[in-house]
Amino acid sequence: MYQAPLPAEYSEASEQELRERILAARAAMGDRLVILGHHYQRDEIIEFADFRGDSYKLAQEAAKRADAEFIVFCGVHFMAESADILTPGNQKVVLPNLAAGCSMADMAGIFQVRSCWKQLQELGIVGVVPVTYINSAANLKAFVGERGGIVCTSTNAPSAVEWALEQGDKVLFFPDQHLGRNTGAKLGFDPESEMVVWDPFKPLGGNTAEDLIRAKFILWKGHCSVHKRFTVEQIEEARLSHPGVNVVVHPECPLEVVRAADLNGSTEYILKVVTESEPGSIWAVGTEINLVKRMAKELPDRTIFCLDPDICPCSTMYRIHPSFLCWVLEKLVVGEVVNQVVVPADVAEWARVALQRMLDIGAKPRD
Ligand code: CIZ
DSSP, X not given: OOOOOOOHHHHTOOHHHHHHHHHHHHHHHGGGEEEEEETTSOXXXXXXXXXXXXXXXXXXXXXXXXXXSEEEEESOHHHHHHXXXXXXXXXXXXXXXXXXXXXXXGGSOHHHHHHHHHHHXXXXXXXXXXEEESSSOHHHHHHHHHTTOEEEOTTTHHHHHHHHHHHSSEXXXXXXXXXXXXXXXXXXXOHHHHEEEEOTTSGGXXXXXXXXXXXXXXXXXXXOTTGGGOOHHHHHHHHHHSTTOEEEEOTTSOHHHHHHSSEEOOHHHHHHHHHTSOTTOEEEEESOHHHHXXXXXXXXXXXXXXXXXXXXXXXXXXXXXXXXXXXXXXXXXXXXXXXXXXXXXHHHHHHHHHHHHHHHTTOOOOO
């Protein structure tokens, strides 16, 4: 999405000035406003968040604050869309920088997914249940909702996939092949013989008809640029340099990394296990750096470090700079809503069905 450049009074303001102006605007809005901060946001944004969490938890928090007219979502575009879908119509969701997207979500486009579906149908492959990771555009969630599928998060992917396999014979999982593969493996399926990867730029996704007929999981060829950087060598290095270390990684990491780690789970899961661990324990964490650094700061009696010493923050999450937050808040104070994210009603209707299925199965986190 295009984001127009900010006026100079925001782009040139000092950190201190922005901070004071954000606090003033926040106070002026009072209960009319709720600010949500995703775990991957930098500290200079998280400090203003009424709630922190993963996308799912934040959307739920937003839905509980029905009194708030405005939800400022410090996260990325698909998260603001999910919040808009799950909250009552009177609440307006604002994304401070419209260019804050998710490169993984962009790896599956609606036309590509429709084409994949059509090719599967033409092969006579029926009983495919589409499952989309929450990191996807609203129109993909709607596609899934309309075809009997479900949304999942990295917390509840195993329950969502189990549910899908009760409804049909096989799963088309997008856009993250790694979460799909790790989830299937967690449920006991063999990545070698029961899963294929669908490359949207190749006929039949780069597979033979026989491969597709045999596969239990058709995994979209998408990935997270941050999580795909973690390696087994980094885990071996952490075990050598820090005897007794606990290694926890996100399931968007490649399968071999998840297998080499001690634990894996969503950001909420990682936060929970590290927070509940014994003081003095040592943690090597494979996820976005802002979250890792924040845990290290907030839990100083544990040793917490990132598995990848050279990792950069998620570049799209990083687009929520305090100058953008200040701009949208000051506009709200003067009665102007900028950067509102609105999902068209026809898309929202089916996307809500897919999200509601996820909520209804009461999916629980699992190791
Ligand atoms: O669901 C989310 O917010 C993401 C992107 C990952 C996670 O594990 O929290």
